[in-house]
Amino acid sequence: MQLRRTLLASVAAAAALSALAPAVFAADAVYPSRPIKLIVPFGAGGSTDMVARLLAEKMGPILGQAVVIENKGGAGGSIGASEIAKSAPDGYTIGMATVSTHGANPAIMTKLPYDAKKDFAPITNVMSVPSVFVVHPSVPAKTMKEFIALAKAHPGKYTFASPGTGSLGHANIENFMNLAGIELLHIPYKGAGQALTDALGGQVNAMTDNLPSSLSNIQAGKLRPLAVLAFKRAEVLPDVPTYTELGYAQMGDGGWFGLVAPAGTPKAVIAKLNAAAHKAMQDPAYLAKQKEISGEGMANTPEQFAKQIDTAIARYTAVAQRANIKIN
Numbered sequence: 001m002q003l004r005r006t007l008l009a010s011v012a013a014a015a016a017l018s019a020l021a022p023a024v025f026a027a028d029a030v031y032p033s034r035p036i037k038l039i040v041p042f043g044a045g046g047s048t049d050m051v052a053r054l055l056a057e058k059m060g061p062i063l064g065q066a067v068v069i070e071n072k073g074g075a076g077g078s079i080g081a082s083e084i085a086k087s088a089p090d091g092y093t094i095g096m097a098t099v100s101t102h103g104a105n106p107a108i109m110t111k112l113p114y115d116a117k118k119d120f121a122p123i124t125n126v127m128s129v130p131s132v133f134v135v136h137p138s139v140p141a142k143t144m145k146e147f148i149a150l151a152k153a154h155p156g157k158y159t160f161a162s163p164g165t166g167s168l169g170h171a172n173i174e175n176f177m178n179l180a181g182i183e184l185l186h187i188p189y190k191g192a193g194q195a196l197t198d199a200l201g202g203q204v205n206a207m208t209d210n211l212p213s214s215l216s217n218i219q220a221g222k223l224r225p226l227a228v229l230a231f232k233r234a235e236v237l238p239d240v241p242t243y244t245e246l247g248y249a250q251m252g253d254g255g256w257f258g259l260v261a262p263a264g265t266p267k268a269v270i271a272k273l274n275a276a277a278h279k280a281m282q283d284p285a286y287l288a289k290q291k292e293i294s295g296e297g298m299a300n301t302p303e304q305f306a307k308q309i310d311t312a313i314a315r316y317t318a319v320a321q322r323a324n325i326k327i328n
Contacts (some may be wrong), residue, residue, distance in 0.1 A: 041080025058280035078318030085119035089264035130230035161195035
């Protein structure tokens with residue numbers, strides 16, 4: 001009788017174990033056994049997409065499965081980020097997190113369809129890429145000091161483009177206006193591409209953009225760079241100072257692009273993805289491309305990346321409160 005009870009208990013325990021979420025079993029030695037989808041919450045061709053494709057290309061062979069990019073742009077990255085958050089936590093859907101999706105959006109959007117802290121499992125930060133404040137060559141300012149003087153002399157005369165109200169580009173310039181004591185006229189667009197087009201055409205005087213997207217136009221003399229938002233000066237723009245050098249350390253140290261998974265993804269899966277990403281980031285071809293786009297490696301632990309997300313949310317919450325930026 002005792003033996004029968006023991007057997008029944010064992011069977012019951014096995015049944016209970018098999019009823020657990022399939023994600024638990026994704027952590028075993030066979031993971032990954034099929035391709036992994038990497039959601040990019042912005043359109044193809046932008047900086048986030050560029051970093052994601054570079055990483056995916058190198059991670060695939062390390063993991064033994066293809067890492068397939070899926071672009072889900074819209075609403076400042078919140079549509080794609082929401083899809084990442086709602087995906088099965090089995091390691092087969094991961095995504096890119098940025099200072100927009102996990103910093104500015106949580107601070108500015110009151111009806112965000114995801115919780116940037118609770119709905120994600122950070123894997124690793126990947127890379128920081130500078131953003132650059134540029135003006136059209138018709139603006140009579142060769143330096144940021146000269147531009148600030150112009151803006152103070154003519155409040156509201158000079159315009160700046162952003163990818164949209166409440167976007168990271170909007171928040172960054174609102175922050176700068178507050179710190180520098182200037183007033184620029186905000187012209188929101190439906191995406192960075194349209195904003196850049198009008199900045200190149202001189203329809204707007206200034207904008208801030210990711211350096212890789214603007215570099216060719218800067219090098220061609222179509223845009224004039226006045227400051228970079230980064231840890232240090234960009235090698236490709238050695239004469240352009242950082243905001244910190246200009247006395248505006250509260251602007252922060254630039255944007256970053258990292259990997260996240262849905263909350264509840266097994267820790268063993270997170271660890272395997274973290275290790276694969278870190279190995280990919282040491283590939284010589286990867287490092288050469290990273291240098292080409294003025295990127296800085298940001299490899300870290302899931303816990304460290306979580307703290308960076310917290311810092312970004314806190315920074316942009318303060319910016320949103322000062323500038324009174326809210327989107328319902």
